[in-house]
Amino acid sequence: MNASARLAALVLALASAPVLADPAVLLSPALGRPGSVTLQGRVLAETPHGSTALSRNLRSLAARNWKGAKVEVSFEGVTATVTSAEDGNFQVTLQPPEGGSFAPGRSSAQARVPGATASASVEILADSAPFLVVSDFDDTLAISEVTKPGKLAANALLRDEDTQKAVPGMPGFYGCLGAEAKAAPGFALVSGSPVQFIPRVGAFLERHRFPVGFGLFLRDFGPGTLSTYKQPLIRSLLQRFPHPVVLVGDSGEKDPEVYAQIREEFPGRVRAIYIRDAGHSANAARFPDMVLFKDASTAALHAAQVGLARRECVTAAFPQAAPRVEETP
The missing domain is CATH 3.40.50.1000 (HAD superfamily/HAD-like)
Known part of the structure; x- marks a missing residue:
């Protein structure tokens, strides 16, 4: 069995292993504008654990996606709830309260599902930014x-x-x-x-x-x-x-x-x-x-x-x- 086949077999074995108890949320760092910010990520049915880089990387790639998870996403006091898709992905666009705007600069967003939370940086890019x-x-x-x-x-x-x-x-x-x-x-x-x-x-x-x-x-x-x-x-x-x-x-x-x-x-x-x-x-x-x-x-x-x-x-x-x-x- 060559190296590629062994790697594929290992990923398959990890994907078939018993599900770990704790889910995980992956929330991508985001760019936004004063008028809106789009947040996206993925919900995993189990947190990828591992004592080595190899085991962590393989378990991350083999982790099961959580379809249908209710994800509460919030940024600067604005909150929305979305449902994760079949691949575990979710995406939502948040807008500031009527008449307001998100201040340019760096802040953070949060995503929550039962049993797991995540935060990620959000950079609100001013319309005057050079490029x-x-x-x-x-x-x-x-x-x-x-x-x-x-x-x-x-x-x-x-x-x-x-x-x-x-x-x-x-x-x-x-x-x-x-x-x-x-x-x-x-x-x-x-x-x-x-x-x-x-x-x-x-x-x-x-x-x-x-x-x-x-x-x-x-x-x-x-x-x-x-x-x-x-x-x-x-x-x-x-x-x-x-x-x-x-x-x-x-x-x-x-x-x-x-x-x-x-x-x-x-x-x-x-x-x-x-x-x-x-x-x-x-x-x-x-x-x-x-x-x-x-x-x-x-x-x-x-x-x-x-x-x-x-x-x-x-x-x-x-x-x-x-x-x-x-x-x-």
């Missing part, structure tokens, strides 16, 4: 080695938020985005990582000091989500948020093609596209009018040159690039 960053995760922010199946499996299953490595320089690059520190952009992470990894991805971003306030939009694994899953999510974001957009991804899979499609569909909205070189980059035609970079300092330098990042921040975060930043008029 929205739509980012990939695997091989863009975290080293996942998607182009190498064996190493991808090891990074996905044997590592967690404490042991998976960040792409060098990316926290600094993201922290410098925005022409003014007091007018920061919003961040939306649209990733193929499974929705069961919401806690892991959120903890990873915090551990590596990426900017606070990321909205997470992870993939719901299934036959219909093996491809073209990013475009609907990004379209929805651009329809909900009127801001200019900066797209950041990597060359390992289809980010360049997806982002080129989005740029064509939303003319004038995309300020820049940054693609980290993670392989499959020999064909320059994949990257029309995109910044292909191996080192995050290259992306940061370009962003400073075109007014998407603060020069003094880039100088401090990437001292080796400082002379080039200063030389640019």
Whole structure:
């Protein structure tokens, strides 16, 4: 039996194991506007336990979904109750009381089911925010080695938020985005990582000091989500948020093609596209009018040159690039 077959057998065995007593709620960190915020997540019939990263990851992926759970979701004094779907997912859009608005900035939302609660950060993005960053995760922010199946499996299953490595320089690059520190952009992470990894991805971003306030939009694994899953999510974001957009991804899979499609569909909205070189980059035609970079300092330098990042921040975060930043008029 090869490694893939053993892994599949192990996941199946875990899915067939006796149900643990305590349910769990996964609530995604969210982005909202002063007039509304959409909250989403998943209810699991049992809390994924495990003494190792492997056991926790496998149990997270194999955990049963809770269909029909009554989920009470609340944010800033506004509460709604929704019912989880067959896949355990729930989603609700909350609006402030009539005549009011949600204050821009970071706050938190809560979700409750009988036996479990969860909270997640919510970033209310002001209409005056300079732009929205739509980012990939695997091989863009975290080293996942998607182009190498064996190493991808090891990074996905044997590592967690404490042991998976960040792409060098990316926290600094993201922290410098925005022409003014007091007018920061919003961040939306649209990733193929499974929705069961919401806690892991959120903890990873915090551990590596990426900017606070990321909205997470992870993939719901299934036959219909093996491809073209990013475009609907990004379209929805651009329809909900009127801001200019900066797209950041990597060359390992289809980010360049997806982002080129989005740029064509939303003319004038995309300020820049940054693609980290993670392989499959020999064909320059994949990257029309995109910044292909191996080192995050290259992306940061370009962003400073075109007014998407603060020069003094880039100088401090990437001292080796400082002379080039200063030389640019």
